[in-house]
Amino acid sequence: QSVLTQPPSVSGAPGQRVTISCTGGSSNIGADYDVHWYQQLPGTAPTVLIYGNNYRPSGVPDRFSGSKSGTSASLAITGLQVEDEADYYCQSYDNSLSGAWVFGGGTKLTVL
Amino acid sequence: QVQLVQSGAEVKKPGASVKVSCKASGYTFTTYHMHWLRQAPGQGLEWMGIINPSGGTTSYAQRFQGRVTMTRDTSTSSVYMELSGLRSEDTAVYYCARYVEYPYSYFDFWGQGTLVTVSS
Numbered sequence: 001q002s003v004l005t006q007p008p009s010v011s012g013a014p015g016q017r018v019t020i021s022c023t024g025g026s027s028n029i030g031a032d033y034d035v036h037w038y039q040q041l042p043g044t045a046p047t048v049l050i051y052g053n054n055y056r057p058s059g060v061p062d063r064f065s066g067s068k069s070g071t072s073a074s075l076a077i078t079g080l081q082v083e084d085e086a087d088y089y090c091q092s093y094d095n096s097l098s099g100a101w102v103f104g105g106g107t108k109l110t111v112l
Numbered sequence: 113q114v115q116l117v118q119s120g121a122e123v124k125k126p127g128a129s130v131k132v133s134c135k136a137s138g139y140t141f142t143t144y145h146m147h148w149l150r151q152a153p154g155q156g157l158e159w160m161g162i163i164n165p166s167g168g169t170t171s172y173a174q175r176f177q178g179r180v181t182m183t184r185d186t187s188t189s190s191v192y193m194e195l196s197g198l199r200s201e202d203t204a205v206y207y208c209a210r211y212v213e214y215p216y217s218y219f220d221f222w223g224q225g226t227l228v229t230v231s232s
Contacts (some may be wrong), residue, residue, distance in 0.1 A: 002156055036218040038157075045207055045222040046157065052216035089157055091218070100173070101147065101159040 003028060004090050005103035012029075012080045013112045017046040020107045022073045022090030028102055030071035037075045040087040046090055049088070067084060077109070085111045114138040116223035117210055121231045129196040132226045133207030141165040144180060148193045149220065150204040156208035158204075162211070163191055180221040199228045 006021040012018040022035060029035055034046055035053050038046035050066035053073065065076045071092055090104040119133040135147065148160040161172035165184040170182045181194045191208060206226045209219035 034216055034218075036216075038219070045225050046219075048218055048220055049223065051218045051220075055216065058221075091157075093217075100171070103157045103159070106156040112195075 002105040003094055003102035004104035006090060006107045007026050011110040011112055014029045014080050016080050017078045020075045020088055022104050024071050026093060027096040028094040029073060029093055035073035036091045038089045061078050082104045082111050085109055114221045116221055118223040118226045121227040124198050126199055126230055128198050128232055129194060130198060130228050131192055131194040132206050133190055133192050134223050135190045141188060146191045147209045147211055150206045152204040165191060199203060200230050203230045204228060213225060
């Protein structure tokens with residue numbers, strides 16, 4: 001059971017827009033800790049996609065954007081491309097005894 | 113360019129220990145904390161612990177306390193993660209990840225992963 005909750009899967013057609021939600025609680029996202037998003041292509045290590053809630057590392061297309069409000073965060077992907085098919089993970093920090101750096105369970109994006 | 117290169121796959125029997133290495137290059141090794149995370153087959157990411165390569169101080173996730181030890185060797189710019197008392201549930205890909213802290217704190221570079229298989 002992950003501390004942060006994500007939908008197991010989302011899907012969309014090429015060119016469409018999809019969003020992935022990440023819900024936490026008062027000891028993590030709600031405690032004003034930043035949310036970061038990682039993309040994991042099949043068989044590879046994760047790479048950072050969004051950091052500090054809504055900043056993109058150089059090289060990440062502006063089709064990817066992040067937002068955060070209250071105890072939740074979202075990743076939006078516009079103009080879906082086949083190569084976006086991957087697993088996406090949100091990550092934050094938790095100040096409770098359950099652990100420090102926490103992740104969502106991951107969302108599998110399928111581009112139809 | 114920043115690179116984190118991990119040691120190769122391991123197969124261990126239940127009860128044994130495994131030690132995974134992560135060699136850093138392309139930056140000043142002692143400037144960034146390093147984390148270890150793992151991913152069981154078909155599962156999500158799980159944080160295991162953090163090591164400060166400068167002083168060697170560590171902090172471990174509660175569920176791994178007593179079973180995990182993280183160390184570093186500044187002469188080779190390497191960090192190590194040793195997990196003891198292995199059980200089948202420890203079968204996973206283990207990652208080291210560099211932690212950038214300013215102005216935002218996140219995992220900016222990851223190793224390629226090391227598959228550890230625990231099987232009798």
